[in-house]
Amino acid sequence: MPTASRREVGQHIATIRRARRMTQADLARTAYVSLATIKGIERGARSPSDDTLDSIAAALNVDPSRIITGSTRTDSRVHAALPGISAAISAYDIPTDTPPRPLDELRTAADALVQWRLAAQYARIAERAPQLLTDTLTALHHATGAEQLHAARLLATTARSADAVAYKFGARDLSARLVELMRWAAAQTDNPLAEATAAYVRTETFFAARAHVPGLRALEQAIDASPAPIGRASTAARGALHMRAAVIAGRCGNEDAATMHLDEARGLGDAVPEAAYDGTQFGPDSVRAHEVSVAVSLGQDHVQRALDIADEWTPPDSLPQERQSGFWIELARAQVWAGRPDDAFESLKVARFIAPQHTREHPWAREAAATIRRLKRADAESLTSFAEWIGAV
CATH class of the missing domain: 1.10.260.40 (lambda repressor-like DNA-binding domains)
Structure with a gap:
Protein backbone atom coordinates (compact mmCIF):
# COMPACT_ATOMS: atom_id res chain seq x y z
CA MET A 1 0.00 0.00 0.00
CA THR A 72 -2.95 1.65 -8.81
CA ARG A 73 -4.13 -1.53 -7.17
CA THR A 74 -7.31 -1.69 -9.26
CA ASP A 75 -5.38 -1.55 -12.54
CA SER A 76 -2.91 -4.19 -11.43
CA ARG A 77 -5.66 -6.52 -10.25
CA VAL A 78 -7.52 -6.27 -13.54
CA HIS A 79 -4.49 -6.73 -15.77
CA ALA A 80 -3.28 -9.62 -13.63
CA ALA A 81 -6.64 -11.35 -14.12
CA LEU A 82 -6.85 -11.00 -17.91
CA PRO A 83 -4.61 -14.01 -18.72
CA GLY A 84 -6.80 -16.14 -16.47
CA ILE A 85 -9.91 -15.02 -18.34
CA SER A 86 -8.21 -15.84 -21.64
CA ALA A 87 -7.15 -19.29 -20.40
CA ALA A 88 -10.64 -20.05 -19.10
CA ILE A 89 -12.19 -19.69 -22.56
CA SER A 90 -9.33 -21.11 -24.63
CA ALA A 91 -10.97 -24.53 -24.95
CA TYR A 92 -14.57 -23.45 -24.53
CA ASP A 93 -15.93 -26.14 -26.87
CA ILE A 94 -14.09 -29.06 -25.28
CA PRO A 95 -15.89 -30.85 -22.41
CA THR A 96 -14.02 -31.76 -19.23
CA ASP A 97 -14.54 -34.43 -16.59
CA THR A 98 -14.86 -31.87 -13.78
CA PRO A 99 -18.13 -32.25 -11.85
CA PRO A 100 -20.40 -29.23 -12.44
CA ARG A 101 -21.48 -26.84 -9.69
CA PRO A 102 -25.23 -26.52 -9.00
CA LEU A 103 -26.94 -24.14 -11.41
CA ASP A 104 -28.59 -22.15 -8.61
CA GLU A 105 -25.15 -21.48 -7.14
CA LEU A 106 -23.85 -20.37 -10.54
CA ARG A 107 -26.89 -18.12 -11.04
CA THR A 108 -26.14 -16.30 -7.79
CA ALA A 109 -22.52 -15.79 -8.81
CA ALA A 110 -23.45 -14.64 -12.33
CA ASP A 111 -26.01 -12.19 -10.95
CA ALA A 112 -23.34 -10.68 -8.70
CA LEU A 113 -21.12 -10.06 -11.73
CA VAL A 114 -24.01 -8.31 -13.50
CA GLN A 115 -24.51 -5.97 -10.55
CA TRP A 116 -20.79 -5.21 -10.41
CA ARG A 117 -20.78 -4.48 -14.14
CA LEU A 118 -23.64 -2.01 -13.85
CA ALA A 119 -21.84 -0.41 -10.90
CA ALA A 120 -18.54 -0.24 -12.86
CA GLN A 121 -16.75 -2.46 -10.34
CA TYR A 122 -14.43 -4.06 -12.88
CA ALA A 123 -11.74 -5.25 -10.48
CA ARG A 124 -14.24 -7.38 -8.60
CA ILE A 125 -15.46 -8.91 -11.87
CA ALA A 126 -11.90 -9.58 -13.03
CA GLU A 127 -11.11 -11.60 -9.92
CA ARG A 128 -14.19 -13.83 -10.13
CA ALA A 129 -14.63 -14.15 -13.91
CA PRO A 130 -11.97 -16.80 -14.71
CA GLN A 131 -13.39 -19.38 -12.31
CA LEU A 132 -17.01 -18.57 -13.14
CA LEU A 133 -16.34 -18.86 -16.88
CA THR A 134 -14.77 -22.26 -16.26
CA ASP A 135 -17.68 -23.35 -14.06
CA THR A 136 -20.43 -22.19 -16.42
CA LEU A 137 -18.71 -23.86 -19.37
CA THR A 138 -18.48 -27.09 -17.37
CA ALA A 139 -22.15 -26.83 -16.47
CA LEU A 140 -23.15 -26.31 -20.09
CA HIS A 141 -21.19 -29.32 -21.30
CA HIS A 142 -22.69 -31.60 -18.63
CA ALA A 143 -26.30 -30.38 -18.76
CA THR A 144 -29.18 -31.63 -20.88
CA GLY A 145 -32.69 -30.43 -21.65
CA ALA A 146 -33.95 -27.41 -19.76
CA GLU A 147 -30.83 -27.31 -17.59
CA GLN A 148 -28.70 -26.98 -20.71
CA LEU A 149 -30.70 -23.92 -21.79
CA HIS A 150 -30.26 -22.45 -18.30
CA ALA A 151 -26.50 -23.14 -18.32
CA ALA A 152 -26.13 -21.53 -21.75
CA ARG A 153 -27.85 -18.40 -20.46
CA LEU A 154 -25.53 -18.28 -17.44
CA LEU A 155 -22.48 -18.65 -19.68
CA ALA A 156 -23.67 -15.83 -21.94
CA THR A 157 -24.24 -13.60 -18.92
CA THR A 158 -20.82 -14.38 -17.45
CA ALA A 159 -19.05 -13.83 -20.78
CA ARG A 160 -20.71 -10.43 -21.05
CA SER A 161 -19.50 -9.38 -17.62
CA ALA A 162 -15.97 -10.55 -18.39
CA ASP A 163 -16.09 -8.71 -21.70
CA ALA A 164 -16.91 -5.46 -19.91
CA VAL A 165 -13.57 -5.75 -18.12
CA ALA A 166 -11.60 -6.72 -21.22
CA TYR A 167 -13.13 -3.98 -23.36
CA LYS A 168 -12.83 -1.19 -20.79
CA PHE A 169 -9.21 -2.03 -20.04
CA GLY A 170 -8.12 -2.16 -23.68
CA ALA A 171 -7.80 -5.94 -24.20
CA ARG A 172 -9.70 -5.72 -27.46
CA ASP A 173 -8.71 -9.13 -28.86
CA LEU A 174 -9.84 -10.83 -25.66
CA SER A 175 -13.02 -8.76 -25.74
CA ALA A 176 -13.79 -9.96 -29.26
CA ARG A 177 -13.29 -13.59 -28.17
CA LEU A 178 -15.62 -13.11 -25.22
CA VAL A 179 -18.26 -11.54 -27.45
CA GLU A 180 -18.08 -14.53 -29.78
CA LEU A 181 -18.38 -16.86 -26.77
CA MET A 182 -21.43 -14.93 -25.67
CA ARG A 183 -22.98 -15.27 -29.13
CA TRP A 184 -22.14 -19.00 -29.17
CA ALA A 185 -23.83 -19.48 -25.81
CA ALA A 186 -26.82 -17.28 -26.68
CA ALA A 187 -27.49 -19.38 -29.77
CA GLN A 188 -27.92 -22.40 -27.45
CA THR A 189 -30.45 -20.77 -25.13
CA ASP A 190 -33.43 -21.16 -27.45
CA ASN A 191 -34.24 -17.59 -26.43
CA PRO A 192 -34.28 -14.81 -29.04
CA LEU A 193 -33.94 -12.19 -26.30
CA ALA A 194 -30.55 -13.64 -25.35
CA GLU A 195 -29.47 -13.39 -28.99
CA ALA A 196 -30.68 -9.78 -29.14
CA THR A 197 -28.56 -9.00 -26.07
CA ALA A 198 -25.55 -10.64 -27.70
CA ALA A 199 -26.08 -8.50 -30.80
CA TYR A 200 -26.19 -5.40 -28.58
CA VAL A 201 -22.86 -6.30 -26.95
CA ARG A 202 -21.28 -7.31 -30.27
CA THR A 203 -21.37 -3.64 -31.27
CA GLU A 204 -18.25 -3.15 -29.11
CA THR A 205 -16.19 -5.02 -31.71
CA PHE A 206 -17.37 -2.60 -34.39
CA PHE A 207 -16.63 0.39 -32.17
CA ALA A 208 -13.14 -0.96 -31.47
CA ALA A 209 -12.43 -1.51 -35.16
CA ARG A 210 -14.10 1.78 -36.16
CA ALA A 211 -16.17 -0.36 -38.51
CA HIS A 212 -19.27 1.73 -37.97
CA VAL A 213 -21.07 1.10 -41.25
CA PRO A 214 -21.06 -2.72 -40.96
CA GLY A 215 -21.82 -2.32 -37.27
CA LEU A 216 -24.96 -0.37 -38.07
CA ARG A 217 -25.94 -2.97 -40.65
CA ALA A 218 -25.46 -5.79 -38.09
CA LEU A 219 -27.62 -3.99 -35.54
CA GLU A 220 -30.38 -3.32 -38.03
CA GLN A 221 -30.41 -7.03 -38.94
CA ALA A 222 -30.61 -7.85 -35.21
CA ILE A 223 -33.55 -5.45 -34.82
CA ASP A 224 -35.37 -7.16 -37.69
CA ALA A 225 -34.73 -10.57 -36.07
CA SER A 226 -35.71 -9.52 -32.54
CA PRO A 227 -39.09 -10.50 -31.07
CA ALA A 228 -42.04 -8.17 -31.49
CA PRO A 229 -42.28 -5.66 -28.61
CA ILE A 230 -45.33 -7.16 -26.93
CA GLY A 231 -44.02 -7.41 -23.37
CA ARG A 232 -41.59 -5.53 -21.19
CA ALA A 233 -38.60 -7.78 -21.88
CA SER A 234 -39.05 -7.85 -25.67
CA THR A 235 -39.82 -4.12 -25.77
CA ALA A 236 -36.66 -3.36 -23.83
CA ALA A 237 -34.55 -5.68 -25.98
CA ARG A 238 -35.67 -4.03 -29.20
CA GLY A 239 -35.45 -0.56 -27.69
CA ALA A 240 -31.88 -1.17 -26.52
CA LEU A 241 -30.90 -2.27 -30.04
CA HIS A 242 -32.38 0.92 -31.50
CA MET A 243 -30.58 2.94 -28.83
CA ARG A 244 -27.27 1.32 -29.73
CA ALA A 245 -27.97 1.69 -33.45
CA ALA A 246 -28.54 5.43 -32.99
CA VAL A 247 -25.07 5.84 -31.47
CA ILE A 248 -23.24 3.86 -34.13
CA ALA A 249 -25.21 5.67 -36.85
CA GLY A 250 -23.93 8.88 -35.31
CA ARG A 251 -20.37 7.59 -35.56
CA CYS A 252 -21.05 6.87 -39.23
CA GLY A 253 -22.15 10.46 -39.69
CA ASN A 254 -25.56 9.17 -40.76
CA GLU A 255 -27.78 11.75 -39.10
CA ASP A 256 -31.02 10.47 -40.64
CA ALA A 257 -30.44 6.93 -39.37
CA ALA A 258 -29.37 8.19 -35.96
CA THR A 259 -32.52 10.28 -35.64
CA MET A 260 -34.76 7.45 -36.80
CA HIS A 261 -33.29 4.91 -34.39
CA LEU A 262 -33.35 7.39 -31.51
CA ASP A 263 -37.02 8.12 -32.19
CA GLU A 264 -37.79 4.40 -32.16
CA ALA A 265 -35.84 3.94 -28.93
CA ARG A 266 -37.66 6.87 -27.33
CA GLY A 267 -41.08 5.43 -28.19
CA LEU A 268 -40.16 2.00 -26.83
CA GLY A 269 -38.50 3.53 -23.76
CA ASP A 270 -41.68 5.36 -22.87
CA ALA A 271 -43.53 2.03 -22.90
CA VAL A 272 -41.52 0.37 -20.12
CA PRO A 273 -40.23 1.38 -16.67
CA GLU A 274 -36.52 2.15 -16.36
CA ALA A 275 -34.78 -1.06 -15.29
CA ALA A 276 -32.09 -3.58 -16.15
CA TYR A 277 -33.56 -6.08 -18.61
CA ASP A 278 -31.39 -9.18 -19.09
CA GLY A 279 -28.45 -7.12 -17.84
CA THR A 280 -29.07 -4.13 -20.14
CA GLN A 281 -30.41 -0.93 -18.63
CA PHE A 282 -33.28 0.51 -20.64
CA GLY A 283 -36.10 2.98 -20.19
CA PRO A 284 -36.81 6.71 -20.59
CA ASP A 285 -33.73 7.85 -18.67
CA SER A 286 -31.38 5.56 -20.58
CA VAL A 287 -32.72 6.87 -23.87
CA ARG A 288 -32.26 10.44 -22.65
CA ALA A 289 -28.65 9.73 -21.74
CA HIS A 290 -28.13 8.29 -25.20
CA GLU A 291 -29.42 11.47 -26.80
CA VAL A 292 -26.23 13.12 -25.53
CA SER A 293 -24.19 10.17 -26.77
CA VAL A 294 -25.74 10.43 -30.23
CA ALA A 295 -25.16 14.19 -30.41
CA VAL A 296 -21.51 13.76 -29.44
CA SER A 297 -21.12 10.85 -31.87
CA LEU A 298 -22.37 13.05 -34.72
CA GLY A 299 -19.52 15.48 -34.04
CA GLN A 300 -18.84 19.08 -33.16
CA ASP A 301 -21.61 20.50 -35.34
CA HIS A 302 -24.14 18.88 -32.98
CA VAL A 303 -22.54 19.92 -29.70
CA GLN A 304 -25.32 22.39 -28.84
CA ARG A 305 -27.85 19.55 -28.74
CA ALA A 306 -25.82 17.77 -26.07
CA LEU A 307 -25.48 20.98 -24.05
CA ASP A 308 -29.21 21.73 -24.30
CA ILE A 309 -30.12 18.27 -22.99
CA ALA A 310 -27.75 18.66 -20.04
CA ASP A 311 -29.21 22.07 -19.21
CA GLU A 312 -32.62 20.52 -18.58
CA TRP A 313 -31.81 16.96 -17.50
CA THR A 314 -29.10 14.98 -15.71
CA PRO A 315 -29.09 11.25 -14.93
CA PRO A 316 -30.89 10.27 -11.72
CA ASP A 317 -29.04 8.34 -9.05
CA SER A 318 -31.23 5.34 -9.84
CA LEU A 319 -29.40 4.76 -13.12
CA PRO A 320 -26.43 2.36 -12.93
CA GLN A 321 -23.14 4.07 -12.17
CA GLU A 322 -21.62 3.06 -15.50
CA ARG A 323 -24.42 4.77 -17.43
CA GLN A 324 -24.33 7.88 -15.24
CA SER A 325 -20.59 8.31 -15.62
CA GLY A 326 -20.83 7.74 -19.37
CA PHE A 327 -23.25 10.67 -19.61
CA TRP A 328 -20.87 13.01 -17.76
CA ILE A 329 -17.86 11.89 -19.81
CA GLU A 330 -19.66 12.50 -23.09
CA LEU A 331 -20.97 15.83 -21.81
CA ALA A 332 -17.38 16.81 -20.92
CA ARG A 333 -16.35 16.06 -24.50
CA ALA A 334 -19.12 18.34 -25.78
CA GLN A 335 -18.14 21.07 -23.32
CA VAL A 336 -14.52 20.94 -24.47
CA TRP A 337 -15.67 21.37 -28.06
CA ALA A 338 -17.85 24.30 -26.98
CA GLY A 339 -14.88 26.08 -25.40
CA ARG A 340 -16.07 25.48 -21.83
CA PRO A 341 -13.08 23.76 -20.18
CA ASP A 342 -14.11 24.65 -16.62
CA ASP A 343 -17.50 23.02 -17.10
CA ALA A 344 -15.85 20.03 -18.76
CA PHE A 345 -13.53 19.55 -15.79
CA GLU A 346 -16.49 19.67 -13.41
CA SER A 347 -18.26 17.02 -15.50
CA LEU A 348 -15.20 14.77 -15.40
CA LYS A 349 -15.00 15.13 -11.63
CA VAL A 350 -18.65 14.10 -11.33
CA ALA A 351 -17.96 11.07 -13.56
CA ARG A 352 -15.00 10.13 -11.39
CA PHE A 353 -17.02 10.41 -8.20
CA ILE A 354 -19.77 8.18 -9.59
CA ALA A 355 -17.62 5.49 -11.25
CA PRO A 356 -13.86 6.00 -10.91
CA GLN A 357 -12.85 2.75 -12.61
CA HIS A 358 -15.03 3.50 -15.63
CA THR A 359 -13.85 7.11 -15.86
CA ARG A 360 -10.18 6.28 -15.53
CA GLU A 361 -10.25 3.77 -18.38
CA HIS A 362 -12.48 5.76 -20.75
CA PRO A 363 -10.47 7.12 -23.70
CA TRP A 364 -12.75 10.14 -24.13
CA ALA A 365 -12.32 11.08 -20.48
CA ARG A 366 -8.54 10.87 -20.85
CA GLU A 367 -8.66 12.88 -24.07
CA ALA A 368 -10.85 15.57 -22.51
CA ALA A 369 -8.62 15.81 -19.44
CA ALA A 370 -5.52 16.23 -21.61
CA THR A 371 -7.20 18.96 -23.67
CA ILE A 372 -8.41 20.83 -20.59
CA ARG A 373 -4.92 20.73 -19.11
CA ARG A 374 -3.42 22.16 -22.33
CA LEU A 375 -5.98 24.96 -22.36
CA LYS A 376 -5.46 25.76 -18.68
CA ARG A 377 -1.81 24.80 -18.19
CA ALA A 378 -1.18 27.24 -15.35
CA ASP A 379 -4.41 26.51 -13.53
CA ALA A 380 -5.19 24.75 -10.25
CA GLU A 381 -3.17 21.89 -8.87
CA SER A 382 -6.35 19.81 -8.80
CA LEU A 383 -6.43 19.75 -12.61
CA THR A 384 -2.88 18.45 -12.82
CA SER A 385 -3.64 15.88 -10.14
CA PHE A 386 -6.71 14.71 -12.07
CA ALA A 387 -4.75 14.51 -15.32
CA GLU A 388 -2.08 12.41 -13.62
CA TRP A 389 -4.72 10.12 -12.11
CA ILE A 390 -6.42 9.48 -15.43
CA GLY A 391 -3.15 9.06 -17.35
CA ALA A 392 -3.45 12.20 -19.47
CA VAL A 393 0.11 13.37 -18.68
Missing part, protein backbone atom coordinates in the same frame (compact mmCIF):
# COMPACT_ATOMS: atom_id res chain seq x y z
CA PRO A 2 1.38 3.49 -0.87
CA THR A 3 2.82 5.54 1.97
CA ALA A 4 0.17 7.63 3.73
CA SER A 5 -0.57 8.38 7.35
CA ARG A 6 -3.02 6.06 9.02
CA ARG A 7 -5.06 9.03 10.15
CA GLU A 8 -5.37 10.39 6.57
CA VAL A 9 -6.50 7.02 5.24
CA GLY A 10 -9.04 6.65 8.02
CA GLN A 11 -10.37 10.16 7.51
CA HIS A 12 -10.79 9.58 3.76
CA ILE A 13 -12.71 6.35 4.36
CA ALA A 14 -14.93 7.94 7.00
CA THR A 15 -15.67 10.95 4.79
CA ILE A 16 -16.67 8.84 1.80
CA ARG A 17 -18.67 6.48 4.02
CA ARG A 18 -20.69 9.37 5.45
CA ALA A 19 -21.25 10.78 1.96
CA ARG A 20 -22.71 7.39 1.05
CA ARG A 21 -24.89 7.55 4.20
CA MET A 22 -23.43 4.32 5.48
CA THR A 23 -22.76 3.43 9.09
CA GLN A 24 -19.54 1.73 10.09
CA ALA A 25 -21.54 -1.48 10.49
CA ASP A 26 -22.93 -1.07 6.94
CA LEU A 27 -19.42 -0.68 5.55
CA ALA A 28 -18.07 -3.65 7.48
CA ARG A 29 -20.90 -5.87 6.25
CA THR A 30 -20.60 -4.76 2.61
CA ALA A 31 -16.79 -4.99 2.57
CA TYR A 32 -16.79 -8.39 4.31
CA VAL A 33 -14.47 -7.23 7.10
CA SER A 34 -15.05 -6.97 10.83
CA LEU A 35 -16.59 -3.92 12.45
CA ALA A 36 -13.51 -3.71 14.69
CA THR A 37 -11.33 -3.45 11.59
CA ILE A 38 -13.36 -0.56 10.18
CA LYS A 39 -13.34 1.26 13.51
CA GLY A 40 -9.60 0.79 13.89
CA ILE A 41 -8.85 2.01 10.37
CA GLU A 42 -11.07 5.08 10.68
CA ARG A 43 -9.47 5.97 14.03
CA GLY A 44 -6.05 5.74 12.43
CA ALA A 45 -5.07 2.92 14.75
CA ARG A 46 -4.32 0.48 11.94
CA SER A 47 -3.56 0.49 8.21
CA PRO A 48 -5.62 -1.58 5.75
CA SER A 49 -3.83 -4.26 3.79
CA ASP A 50 -4.06 -4.05 0.00
CA ASP A 51 -6.85 -6.64 -0.01
CA THR A 52 -8.76 -4.86 2.76
CA LEU A 53 -8.33 -1.52 0.98
CA ASP A 54 -9.72 -3.04 -2.20
CA SER A 55 -12.70 -4.49 -0.33
CA ILE A 56 -13.48 -1.19 1.38
CA ALA A 57 -13.12 0.76 -1.86
CA ALA A 58 -15.44 -1.66 -3.66
CA ALA A 59 -18.01 -1.40 -0.86
CA LEU A 60 -17.88 2.40 -1.12
CA ASN A 61 -18.10 2.24 -4.95
CA VAL A 62 -14.86 4.17 -5.36
CA ASP A 63 -11.46 3.46 -6.83
CA PRO A 64 -8.76 2.80 -4.19
CA SER A 65 -7.03 5.94 -5.47
CA ARG A 66 -9.89 7.95 -3.93
CA ILE A 67 -8.73 6.69 -0.55
CA ILE A 68 -4.97 6.64 -1.05
CA THR A 69 -3.58 8.96 -3.72
CA GLY A 70 -1.46 7.13 -6.25
CA SER A 71 -2.91 3.69 -5.61
